[in-house]
Amino acid sequence: MTFNAPDVEEFKSCYPGKLATLRHDLIGHPLFEITRLTQLAGALPSQSVEYNAGDLPVSQDPAKTPMNGLSAEETVRRIAENNSWMVLKNIEQDAEYNEILNACLGEIEPTVRPATGVMYKREGFVFVSSPGAVTPFHMDPEHNILMQLRGTKTFRAYPDSADAIITDEQHEAFYGDRGHRNLPYREEFEKYAQAFEMTPGDALYVPVKTPHWVRVGDDVSISLSITWRSNASDREARLRLGNAWLRAKGLHPPAPGASPLRDGVVVFARRVTERLAR
Numbered sequence: 001m002t003f004n005a006p007d008v009e010e011f012k013s014c015y016p017g018k019l020a021t022l023r024h025d026l027i028g029h030p031l032f033e034i035t036r037l038t039q040l041a042g043a044l045p046s047q048s049v050e051y052n053a054g055d056l057p058v059s060q061d062p063a064k065t066p067m068n069g070l071s072a073e074e075t076v077r078r079i080a081e082n083n084s085w086m087v088l089k090n091i092e093q094d095a096e097y098n099e100i101l102n103a104c105l106g107e108i109e110p111t112v113r114p115a116t117g118v119m120y121k122r123e124g125f126v127f128v129s130s131p132g133a134v135t136p137f138h139m140d141p142e143h144n145i146l147m148q149l150r151g152t153k154t155f156r157a158y159p160d161s162a163d164a165i166i167t168d169e170q171h172e173a174f175y176g177d178r179g180h181r182n183l184p185y186r187e188e189f190e191k192y193a194q195a196f197e198m199t200p201g202d203a204l205y206v207p208v209k210t211p212h213w214v215r216v217g218d219d220v221s222i223s224l225s226i227t228w229r230s231n232a233s234d235r236e237a238r239l240r241l242g243n244a245w246l247r248a249k250g251l252h253p254p255a256p257g258a259s260p261l262r263d264g265v266v267v268f269a270r271r272v273t274e275r276l277a278r
């Protein structure tokens with residue numbers, strides 16, 4: 001077992017809507033050593049490797065994110081000194097990483113399925129970061145368990161802040177063609193903050209679209225994100241896209257949840273539109 005069994009029980013009581021901490025035993029696994037990750041960075045297609053300078057402000061304009069001037073492989077190899085932030089995306093493209101991703105997800109699947117149905121779009125991401133690197137304030141569209149493997153990071157999440165931090169228009173834009181994961185950050189959001197000091201062996205379940213930002217500690221950090229989509233994450237995406245369409249037509253859709261019946265109609269209509277488009 002990768003995850004500590006009592007933690008998985010605890011996770012069950014939190015899933016899908018609440019943050020949950022777990023412990024894992026992947027520390028020191030050879031797939032997450034710098035030499036193997038350098039090889040992975042060279043083997044993945046270029047669109048699966050994202051990296052940039054690591055000394056960013058929490059509120060970073062995505063259009064102005066500075067590059068670090070190095071190749072992907074050089075960025076991993078010299079991560080201790082090049083002040084960078086990097087993510088290797090969809091590591092399941094490599095058979096060895098695919099195996100470990102599915103082994104981890106398989107352990108929590110019996111907990112997840114009764115709550116949100118089939119786990120699909122199973123994707124893995126490895127984050128390799130220089131000391132002090134910052135991942136700016138953002139949200140992600142999938143269910144995620146972040147597993148710390150080397151170094152430390154502070155993960156600052158803003159749960160239960162829904163309407164106060166992100167407007168309905170921002171939620172809708174997030175799923176649209178021009179949406180970006182980064183969000184504008186303001187000091188007043190701090191009243192919703194919950195900080196997790198992650199050390200090797202720690203894992204954190206992050207619900208769909210929980211706003212967060214991350215700062216790496218004094219050493220190189222390596223983390224693995226195991227992610228999946230579900231009926232719940234699909235429903236949220238369809239509702240937001242449907243509402244965006246209505247808003248573009250000059251209507252004013254109510255906030256999700258205000259009228260569950262109406263939300264259901266929008267989700268259904270969106271589903272039909274997607275089917276016709278196929």
Ligand SMILES: [Fe+2]
Nearest residue numbers: 138139140212
């Ligand atoms: Fe994230």
